[in-house]
């Protein structure tokens with residue numbers, strides 16, 4: 001975080017019930033698809049070009065992690081070109097890795113390539129406990145030894161990783177991605193059973209397959225990967241970052257709340273089927289085209305229940321934004337967060353803004369609407385709840401100030417410019 005960002009906040013003038021947002025918003029490349037794909041550069045002894053990489057803080061930290069490893073990161077007219085030929089060891093920079101949970105995806109390719117990886121317990125959003133047991137246990141099943149020394153994990157596999165059958169007890173997105181990359185350089189065949197089926201996993205798998213990795217079962221819960229026994233991939237390759245489905249869903253929610261007519265372009269509608277289904281059920285008017293969606297706010301929204309679920313279910317990353325929407329819907333809505341146990345901490349602030357929300361367990365909420373929200377001074381607790389606060393401030397009566405916006409910049413590219421472009425009065429202010 002730069003000095004400046006530490007002292008920046010957003011000031012938002014709420015629309016107070018008006019449905020006036022309109023125009024076009026283009027979706028950026030997906031954060032959670034770009035991050036593992038950038039880590040996959042470690043599997044190559046050739047430059048890899050990445051297009052449509054979002055300009056967000058987590059991506060900048062990932063470039064820094066790569067540079068700390070002695071990789072070169074070059075911005076060109078075609079995209080970002082990463083070459084990891086000069087990387088000589090698997091020691092992840094602790095300062096960056098501790099602050100970004102997604103850094104854990106580097107452990108798979110680094111361990112597979114250097115037979116050793118050193119990293120701290122990865123940090124990230126404050127959305128509950130985020131264990132790494134699936135990673136560690138799977139590496140052990142692939143022949144590695146895990147040691148905790150001082151504040152870091154040291155994982156070694158002096159003879160290289162060996163293919164194994166990995167039955168994941170819970171579906172984990174980054175564990176699936178990490179193990180897929182580890183398996184690509186292991187000896188023999190790895191089967192990942194109960195693999196996560198999130199689109200980001202499939203985008204990574206298709207990219208690896210295009211680069212020469214033998215991988216089947218893409219899009220299913222069973223991935224089979226045959227490794228090269230340490231031989232790096234040498235074909236120069238390009239990764240086209242797909243559009244961000246969470247940003248798409250967030251603008252759909254904002255549009256359903258307060259847009260006269262909002263065109264969301266450069267998106268993949270098939271990846272947001274579950275949010276679209278819930279929003280239509282709540283009354284939003286949504287038209288789907290090939291790579292764009294048009295959303296209009298209805299006269300009145302109706303309460304619906306939402307249960308977060310692994311893909312293709314309703315994404316946990318849209319849980320906070322949809323709670324804001326449901327605070328404006330008639331009747332009662334029930335929310336059940338099934339993925340993370342600590343992801344409802346932001347509701348106190350919504351209650352202070354006037355939402356009628358009752359926490360009925362650490363995973364469940366009851367919402368009664370509609371209640372007009374009032375502007376407030378807020379602190380963004382994490383990427384997704386931070387965006388939910390922007391949405392809440394947009395529909396509130398009066399002015400809101402949102403602090404700690406580095407956490408929002410971690411995941412959304414030029415968010416205030418996009419919102420200004422569709423008619424919201426939002427400013428980034430430096431103190």
Ligand code: EPU
Nearest residue numbers: 032102130131132133134135170171172173174175339383
């Ligand atoms: N889990 C374990 N052990 C592990 C790993 C995960 O028990 O070793 C559990 C988690 O505690 C959780 C469940 O598995 O209950 C699923 O979590 P998952 O591992 O799938 O989450 P993740 O891979 O850490 C990714 C996204 C998150 C998104 C989740 C769920 C990235 C970089 N992050 O996290 O995105 O919420 O999948 O879809 O892809 C965000 O972008 O703001 C964000 C938090």
